[in-house]
Amino acid sequence: MGNPTSDSDLYNDHLGNLDVLPGINPHWVNSNSTLQNWRVTQLAGYPSTKTGYSLLWNSGIPNWMTQQEPEITVGRSLFTGYDIDNPLMKRSWSTILRGVAPVIGGHKAVDMGVILSNEPHWFSEQGHWTQNYGEMNAISSYTLEKFRQWLNDKYSGSIASLNENWSTQFSHFDAIQFSIPIDPATRGTPVWYDWCRFNMDRVVSWFSFLQGELHAVDSSIDTSIKIMPDLFTENNRSHGIDLEALTNLTTMIGDDAKTRKRDLRSTEPEHWEEHYAYFWEELAVSYDFMESVSPGKIHVNSEAHFLSSSWWRELSVSPAYVRNTYWLATILGMDASMSWFWARDPDGSPEQRLEGDLEFFDPAMAGAFAASVNMQPQVANELAQTMFDLNAYSEEVMALRNQRRPVRLFYSETSAINKTAHMTDQFEIYESLFFEGFPVGYATQNIIENQDSSNWDVVVVYKTPFVTDAEFAALQAYLNTGGTVILDSTASLSKNEYGQNRASSLVAGQGTLHVMGVSAQVDEIKQQVLSSLTNSASGxxxxxxxxxxxxxxxxxxxxxxxxxxxxxxxxxxxxxxxxxxxxxxxxxxxxxxxxxxxxxxxxxxxxxxxxxxxxxxxx
CATH class of the missing domain: 2.60.40.1180 (Golgi alpha-mannosidase II)
Known part of the structure; x- marks a missing residue:
């Protein structure tokens, strides 16, 4: 922190010879909507010698923006300190990105892409811990207007249909009022679904805009988003992150996945400790999902939390654990990573942030060790040795990694939004198949409609009652063309996004449909899945x-x-x-x-x- 990347004592082939451009942020634009020229000059003169990345840093905004737009921080989030629906922010980022794109395009320090955001999320429900940090405590008039238009489109202009669904009496769409944070007790209702789906759609629109401004000038600039994978693997869905859509959007897969031992806040053993050495669910589930969505994209974990995280740190981390986690992540799809965090100054002492009162914003840093577990000699050595081995056998590793995913678990964001424990339920079937010798994959409406179905043998639908008509139609079309679907019970696919019963059921068509009984256990479904594999057995x-x-x-x-x-x-x-x-x-x-x-x-x-x-x- 604060040490130049030209310092060879800190940045060398043994410690991660990476570079990073100065953080690009809203302070780079003037109040007259022009770009600060000295920023561009600084970038233009930056040495293009080391591989690295660039980060759009979204936390702060200049004072003139607040004076010009009093609403600009209404609806802000933890790491995005402004309203993404505010037109001033769009104009400002357009100026910045179109101004810097000609300079950073082709620069070595963006070989690993431009990270469009650090850990974005917009949790918008009452009682969530992010409220204490000012996240989504209200929405701006711009967001409300955008929501009204979204609802108008969703309900095909019929305010009567919305009123019937929401149990309201609005006279027209422009009269709709809506308060954030939303009551989590409304989960499973049309109001909850519409807000959560809209929140995701507006976030996708925002990142599409940011990437579009870069690519309008230089389409060769790679992009990713440092998405927290637990936003997918955990059950909450008020955060606005549609992992599938954002993974599809960017040219690289980006994340900061973690593994860990027992959470520091746990007063007793966690459930996974009965069987496993560490908590691997977040890493495995999210990576198998993202690799299913965008196979073949470069996958960069720009803040790997395998060695320590916000709520787990241990000085006695074993070399075996280091090798195991990085090997697993690589087999599951990770191409490059930067381990969080190396906190040493050139003279070997802990960096200044970790000395004194430790009174700074990030509790993960403030509660860290005086140095970092990464600095333990046996940890640093084992990580280096693991990377040497992975690269020495890179062709073998890639052959093992790039296998066909014969089993696809059907994933519906619709059920994830509506159910209180959808991802907990999904992990039951995922875990049962994870140790059977083949990579587990996912199928969504988009994957079924746009990827070659010969890449899998069977689609498994498990505890997924809520799906849109389009999702249902995609599964039926897959069956009609000869696909194989295993349905855990007739309760799955039985409702639309608003909980209304679906009149139709899947039929086999030209394919094969196995409908298990209501009382079927996970092991029974697993055996049906394994018996349905046609092109995947190695022997x-x-x-x-x-x-x-x-x-x-x-x-x-x-x-x-x-x-x-x-x-x-x-x-x-x-x-x-x-x-x-x-x-x-x-x-x-x-x-x-x-x-x-x-x-x-x-x-x-x-x-x-x-x-x-x-x-x-x-x-």
């Missing part, structure tokens, strides 16, 4: 015994062109696993550890948090 089996009822080893396997197989095994379980490799046709296999050259045979063990990269050959 290789990995049998695991770890003393628990849950599998803990994630594994992937691919055939080698010259014969034999590549396999990686990642033990997420809390116990050592006894493993055996074999073939379904009874052919015997033996394993060789590619990282050490050790002959393992057909039976071997893998300690908790262990990682293997194997070559399998016939005996």
């Amino acid at each position: 290789v089996l990995l049998t695991e015994s770890n003393g628990l009822s849950h599998k803990g080893c994630v594994w992937r396997v691919v055939p080698k062109a010259e014969g034999g197989y590549l396999m990686t095994v990642i033990n997420l379980g809390k116990n050592t696993a006894q493993l055996q490799v074999s073939m379904t046709d009874q052919t015997q296999l033996k394993a060789v550890d590619l990282l050490t050259g050790t002959q393992l045979g057909s039976e071997f063990e893998l300690v908790s948090e262990g990682v293997l990269l194997l070559e399998l050959v016939s005996l």
Whole structure:
């Protein structure tokens, strides 16, 4: 912090030889809507020698904006200190982005793209912790007007239809009044759905605008958004983040996914501790989703929270944990990452922010160690060694990663908005399939309509009662063209976005439809899924015994062109696993550890948090 990236004691090939351009922010524009020329000159003179990224920093605005537009901070959020619907902000960002695009285009320090926002969210429900930081405590007249127009379009201009749905008596759309924060007790009602869906749509519109202003000048500039994946994997949906739409929008996938041990606020063991060594759900679920939405895009975690996070830090982090988490993230799709955070000055002492009273805004930083767990020698060394190994075997790793995703879990934002625990429910079926030797994927209306359905064997619908007519139609069209759908029960897909019963049900058409019974358990659905796989079986089996009822080893396997197989095994379980490799046709296999050259045979063990990269050959 505050040390130039030209300082070779801090920025070198061992510590992450990255660069970052000065943070681009609203202070760069003058009150007469012109760009401050010295900012452009500063960028133009910045050395183009190191790979890095640029960040649009949205927290602060100049005083003249507040004087010119009194409403400009109404509806602000934690890291976006202004109303994204305010026309002054749009004019100002247009001036900035169109002015800097000619300078940063092609610059080495944007090889990893322009990050359009740091951890954006607009939580808008009563009682949420973000209210204490002034997030969405009201909405501006601009947002209200935009919401009215959105509702007019949604209800095809019929105020009578809206009134019937909302149980209101508005005379026309311009008369609609709406207060934020919204009562979370309204979740599952039309009012809740309409607000949450609109909140997502306006955020997508905002980021489309920002990217569009850059690309209007230079379409080659890559973009991402540092999205917090827990906004997807947790149950809340009042935050305005549509992960699918934003992942589709930007040219790169961006996030700051975390793994962790027990939350510092937990006074007793968490549920995952019964089976696993650490909490991996957020990383795995979000990465499998984003990679399903935008396969092939570069995936950058610009603030990797695998080593420490806001509510977990531990000085005794083991090298095994370091390797396990980064290996898992890479197998799941991560191409590059920057670990949070390195807090050392060039002389080796803790940086100034971590000395003295620690009275600054970010509680994650204020409560951190005097240095950082990243600075522990064994942690820094293991991270470096893991990256060396991943790059040394990059072709093998990419072959394991870029596999077809034969099983697609149907994801509906409609059910996620309406249900109080939709993502908790979805994890039940995801977890049951995660350890079966193939990458789990997702299907949405957009994926079904725009991606090649030969990329999967089956779509699984699980505890998803609320879907729009368009989502339902996409599933039916997939069946009509020969697809396979497994429906957990007739309760799924039975309602529209407003909770109204759907008259029609899925029919097989030219495809195959399996409707499970209402009392079907997860294991029964899983077995039906596995029996529906047609083009995905490698013939290789990995049998695991770890003393628990849950599998803990994630594994992937691919055939080698010259014969034999590549396999990686990642033990997420809390116990050592006894493993055996074999073939379904009874052919015997033996394993060789590619990282050490050790002959393992057909039976071997893998300690908790262990990682293997194997070559399998016939005996």
